[in-house]
Amino acid sequence: MAGLFRRSGGPRRVASPPAEVSGQAPAPRKLTRRITDALLGGAATIALALVALGLGIATFALLSGGTPLGPTSPGQVVGIVLANLVVLLLLAASVIARFVRMWAERREGSAGSRLHVRLVLLFGVVAVGPSILVAGFAAVFFNLGIQAWFSDRVRDTLEASLVASRAYLEEHRNTIRADILAIANDLNRAAPVLLPDNGLAFARLLATHTAIRGLTESLVVEPTLGQVVASAGLTTGSVVDAPPSWALEQARAGEVVVMPGEGGEGRVRAMVQLNIPPGLLLVISRPVDPGVLEHMRKTELAFQEYDRLDRNRGDLQITFVVIFAIATLLVLLGAVLLGLLIANRIARPISRLITAAERVRTGDLSTRVHEGKADDEVASLSRAFNRMTSQLSAQRSELMEAYRQIDERRRFTETVLSGVTAGVIGLDAEGRVNLPNRSASGLLGVDLDAAIGLPLAGVAPEFAPLIEAARAQPDRPQTNEIRTGPPSARRTLIARLGAEMQGGRVEGYVLTFDDITELLSAQRKAAWADVARRIAHEIKNPLTPIQLSAERLKRRYLKQIQDDPDTFRQCTDTIVRQVGDIGRMVDEFSAFARMPQPVIRPEDVNQLLREALVLQRDAHPEIAYVTRFADPAPRVPCDRRLIGQALTNLLQNAADAVAMRAGEGAGRIEAAIDATPDHVTITVTDDGVGLPTEEDRDRLTEPYVTHKPKGTGLGLAIVKKIMEDHGGRLVLEDREDGPGARVTLILPVREAGEGASESTGTAEGAKVAHGA
Structure with missing residues (x-):
């Protein structure tokens, strides 16, 4: 599990699906990261922590074992301290190193870094408490033991034993x-009597004293x-080792020298110089219990x-406190490292x-986590997460496929709706605009x-009824x-509104409408053309x-009538x-009914x-x-006569409009030509009576609609x-700078058969008209 996801200083990258959570350090840091990982690897860290714990426990045991005051060998103390x-x-x-890495991960915002820090602090507190308690109790008991061993009672007992021995x-x-x-x-x-002549008697006297006084020799x-x-x-030999020089000096000085036995002999010897020349020495020994002597020596x-x-009690306390502190730090750091x-x-x-959850949040449903072989809660959670992401991925694939189909249908519907000339508006149950077409x-x-989301009755009040x-x-x-539409460009729409019902409840409405202005106009024109023919x-x-x-x-009867x-x-x-x-x-009726092809x-x-102005x-x-x-003179593909x-017709209408302004001056008519790469515009402006009321303006181009006393209503219809x-x-x-009207003819530079698209068979764009 440790190798599944490695933290790095650089940005994380999502692996190609399906991919487990992984990371990659930047190239310059790979070697350092590998060395750090090796030093901080799980096996090395566990071994080091166990060694620290074992060494700390061994230090406590060694300091508390042996003599009550600690190890008897200074080398042991030095070795323990160095180790x-x-x-x-x-x-x-x-x-x-681990804290630095943890801090870096926290600073980078690595996932789980906060939880990691909390767990480390928890384990640190758990490890610090017992370690401090053990160290404190060890130091207290050590000081109590030192005080007990160096108490007056112990000293008095030792001194009494020494005095008794x-x-x-x-x-x-x-x-x-x-x-x-x-x-x-x-x-x-x-000696003066026995020694020169009877040495045997001298020896018997010596033996008698030895026996009487219970001497060993x-x-x-x-x-x-x-x-x-x-x-x-x-003693059986004839030669013995010479006594020590200090003993000889004391004996020659006339003192009695008492010497304890050597090598565990179990006796006490005494030596004194005799007055017998030439300075003979008397040496005797008395038996003493060897055990008593050994106890005395100890x-x-x-x-x-x-x-x-x-005398060195203060230094001893400091030494043992330092050793206990080091051992405590070992145990503490070992516990912290294990934590x-x-x-x-x-x-x-x-x-x-x-x-992995963050990746899923960003949309990477191919993310998987390593489940591991353990049968614990984390492994169960990992398996549940993988099952969840698998299901989400499958569901997203299904949703994407469904969305793709829906999107294809939507694009098809939008294409159909955008291609039709009729207007289509989808409304919700409250009458708000949802889906309009162009x-x-x-x-x-x-x-x-x-206007999506707004009530259609507010956007287009005409549809409210x-x-x-x-x-x-x-x-x-x-x-x-x-x-x-505005009065200058009124349109007649045929509208149909149907409700979308589901379960007896209105879910929305579909409004369809089409412009039948030209259709009605064409119907009227067709009817008037038929009337004209008749x-x-x-x-x-x-x-x-x-x-x-x-x-x-007149010719025949004019002369006859008197x-x-x-x-x-x-x-x-x-x-x-x-x-x-x-x-x-x-003739005008016939001309309107049978307009020739241009x-x-x-x-x-x-x-x-x-030419037209000359006649007018x-x-x-x-x-x-x-x-x-226009300069230069534009040439337009057209029928000269038409x-x-x-x-x-336009100039005549303008002249009639000027004539209808009786008593207001002679009148003025302006005619202008403007040319563009695509169109040529001919404008006729007069200062006559102007246009009729707004309600009738949209019908001025229909046949037999006129506002002149003798007009036929065919002039503008023919134009x-x-x-x-x-x-x-x-x-x-309307004329902008005063009373009157302005009529504009817009002719395409290209022929209609070559792609001229301006002609729609309507007067679309017309703002005002005046009758013939």
């Missing part, structure tokens, strides 16, 4: 001193050569050591789970995409004609006989004149306008005509038809 220091330094380095030995010394003095006196008195020795002159008891040594330790390992083992899987925005002249009707009767589709057929036939009959009556011939002439002229007017009207050729538009200036000399031509007719045949547009609007 503890080495292990202590290694432990400190390992703990510091010394008294015992002194008693033996006094006894043997008395014995040797008595024997020396007897030998000094008997008695010797008379010549000190220079060590030759035995007389002996009694255990008591002496113990007291000496006790006295030495008592770090345990915390790492606990936090590492959780960190991997947190990191045609709906174009038909209503409102950006419906920006239709929505209320649908709410009142949701089970029946509602259909109605709606007029919308009128032309039914009226034109009798016009010629009537005119001929009137002219014949009573009021002027009235007869006036009546016949009126008939002829009115028949002519009716004929011209019939013959397209490149024509000079400036010239066409000049001659017919209306009272009007001031102002012209502005465009000339359209210009004539519009000519512009439609040329792929152009007719724009009608």
